[in-house]
Amino acid sequence: MRLAKIIELKFKELFNETPLIIRSPGRVNLIGEHTDYNMGFVLPAAIDKAIYFAITPRNDDDCVVFALDINEEYKFGINNLKKSKKGWPNYLMGVVEQLNVSGYSLKGFNCVFGGNIPMGAGLSSSAALEAGLAFALNYIFNFGIDKLKLVKMAQKAENKFVGVECGIMDQFISLFGKSGNVLRLDCRSLEYNYFPFNFENISIVLFDTCVSHSLAFSEYNQRRKECDEGLKVIQKDFHHFQNLRDVSIDLLNENKAKLNKIIYKRCEYVIRENERVLKACTALENHDLAAFGSLMYKTHEGLSKNYEVSCKELDFLVDLTKDNPHVFGSRMMGGGFGGCTINLIENDSIESVNKMIAAEYNKRFNIEAKIYVTKISNGTNIIDVNENEKA
Ligand code: GLA
Numbered sequence: 001m002r003l004a005k006i007i008e009l010k011f012k013e014l015f016n017e018t019p020l021i022i023r024s025p026g027r028v029n030l031i032g033e034h035t036d037y038n039m040g041f042v043l044p045a046a047i048d049k050a051i052y053f054a055i056t057p058r059n060d061d062d063c064v065v066f067a068l069d070i071n072e073e074y075k076f077g078i079n080n081l082k083k084s085k086k087g088w089p090n091y092l093m094g095v096v097e098q099l100n101v102s103g104y105s106l107k108g109f110n111c112v113f114g115g116n117i118p119m120g121a122g123l124s125s126s127a128a129l130e131a132g133l134a135f136a137l138n139y140i141f142n143f144g145i146d147k148l149k150l151v152k153m154a155q156k157a158e159n160k161f162v163g164v165e166c167g168i169m170d171q172f173i174s175l176f177g178k179s180g181n182v183l184r185l186d187c188r189s190l191e192y193n194y195f196p197f198n199f200e201n202i203s204i205v206l207f208d209t210c211v212s213h214s215l216a217f218s219e220y221n222q223r224r225k226e227c228d229e230g231l232k233v234i235q236k237d238f239h240h241f242q243n244l245r246d247v248s249i250d251l252l253n254e255n256k257a258k259l260n261k262i263i264y265k266r267c268e269y270v271i272r273e274n275e276r277v278l279k280a281c282t283a284l285e286n287h288d289l290a291a292f293g294s295l296m297y298k299t300h301e302g303l304s305k306n307y308e309v310s311c312k313e314l315d316f317l318v319d320l321t322k323d324n325p326h327v328f329g330s331r332m333m334g335g336g337f338g339g340c341t342i343n344l345i346e347n348d349s350i351e352s353v354n355k356m357i358a359a360e361y362n363k364r365f366n367i368e369a370k371i372y373v374t375k376i377s378n379g380t381n382i383i384d385v386n387e388n389e390k391a
Contacts, residue, residue: 003116004052004385010068011054011112019054019112020140024132024380026050026123027173028204028342029333030182030197030292031299032277034307036167038227038270039188039243041277044169045197045204045376046177051115051128052383057140058108065092068114078106083161091129094161095137098153104143111136118370120212122339126162127170128380130154135175135380147175148190165221177379184281188243195284197376202289202328203350205343207357208370209313212338219309220335223266230267233258244270269306273299293329293344297322300331300341309336313365317341320360326353340372 004021011019025046032042058064061078067088074089076082078100081093092111099106113132117125134150134157137143145153154171158164168187176183181194231244234255241247249271256264276295283291300318304310314332318341321327326349333342345353354371361369 002385003050003114004383007052007054007068007112007114008385010066010114011056011110014066014112015056015064015110017056017110019056019110020136021383021385022053022055022132022136022139022380023050023383024053024128024135024174025177025377026117026125026128027170027177028123028206028374028376029169029173030204030342031280031296031331032169032273033299033303033331033333034223034309034335035245035270035273035277036169036185036187037165037224038245038274040186040245040270040274042169042185042187043182043195043277043280044173044177044185045182046173046379047123047204048375048377049115049117049123049372050377051113051117051125051132053111053113053132053136055109055111055136055140058110060108062108063092063096064108064110065089066112068112078108081161088129090162091126091157092133094157095130095133095154097161098134098157099137099143102153104141104145106137106141109137109140118208118372120339121206121208121370122334123206124170124174124334126158126164127154127166127174130157131171131174131380139382151175164217165224173379175380177377179378180376182284182376184277188245193281195281197284199287199289199344201347202344203347204374204376205345205350205354206333206340206372206374207317207343207361208340208372209311209317209338209361210367210370211311211313213311216335216337219337223307223309226263226266227270230259230263233263245274247271249275265306265308269302272302289328289344293327296329296331296342296344303332303336307336311337313338313361313367314341316364317357317361317369320357321353324353324356 029044321330326346328344
């Protein structure tokens with residue numbers, strides 16, 4: 001049975017009502033990593049792995065939420081939001097808090113949710129959760145909030161309530177994703193353009209290391225600080241630069257002596273990565289897969305050597321693809337220290353490449369890698385459970 005239907009049935013069983021069904025997707029990021037919080041460019045896409053919500057409004061202030069995947073219920077009051085040790089309710093309460101502080105007069109709601117975005121794999125299940133609930137509450141309470149504002153609220157929910165200083169990419173693409181297209185986002189102006197990603201014989205395949213090193217959290221915040229530190233040094237002489245993305249590689253090099261070695265490496269990575277996103281979009285327009293793929297390998301190299309957010313498992317998976325003529329590009333994806341690599345692989349060879357990767361990875365780390373062949377899908381939306389999903 002389709003996931004959305006299962007969620008709907010559970011909702012009817014628990015609450016005896018017919019709910020609205022919302023689908024909110026996870027994401028991949030083709031290129032542009034650790035650039036969003038430096039106000040640079042990213043190139044993500046929503047995927048065919050999603051969280052489904054069944055939801056109805058209530059007349060009181062109680063929120064009753066059931067997480068189907070783990071069979072757990074959580075209740076909270078609209079005006080009584082306390083951080084939960086369980087973890088997952090915080091993403092939802094964070095959204096409620098954002099609506100509260102923005103002055104929307106919310107009521108309680110009943111909700112069942114569940115999905116197939118693997119947790120901890122770097123596919124932004126948390127952003128899907130936040131974006132999905134923000135979208136759902138906006139709809140059932142008729143607030144008329146535009147999508148961009150929902151994105152910002154969903155991001156703030158994570159920053160303020162969950163306590164992760166993430167950038168805007170994940171929530172943006174979850175809400176703005178478009179089937180068949182990647183989205184180039186300027187994270188400063190929030191201008192965006194869709195680029196068709198239509199290489200007929202190529203698929204986006206994710207190799208999940210199935211590791212998630214505990215460094216991820218602290219090092220993410222540390223990288224943000226290092227970038228800010230580099231920017232501050234440059235700003236001493238160039239006051240008009242607002243973000244790292246304003247600094248050219250030549251200017252960085254002219255100021256190299258003023259920067260400590262680590263800070264220089266971080267800044268160099270970010271500046272070059274912004275350039276790569278723009279080049280990657282040109283490659284897409286020229287339908288030049290080889291150029292696109294080689295930029296992905298360069299990104300990985302930068303993330304691994306200069307930004308230092310990779311790990312041996314991710315490096316190993318990328319290295320395995322390097323001499324394979326059927327793989328056009330490969331790199332670690334997301335925050336780092338575990339999760340997935342993203343790969344562009346010829347359709348006819350997916351099976352053989354996957355087999356090779358799984359065998360070699362298992363031999364080296366004694367871990368069964370998980371593999372997901374993904375499709376680019378639409379962003380958060382209402383769906384009809386009885387219709388075939390278009391996404
Ligand atoms: C995580 C964050 C994003 C982004 C990426 C790295 O996914 O949530 O905002 O910073 O890491 O590109």
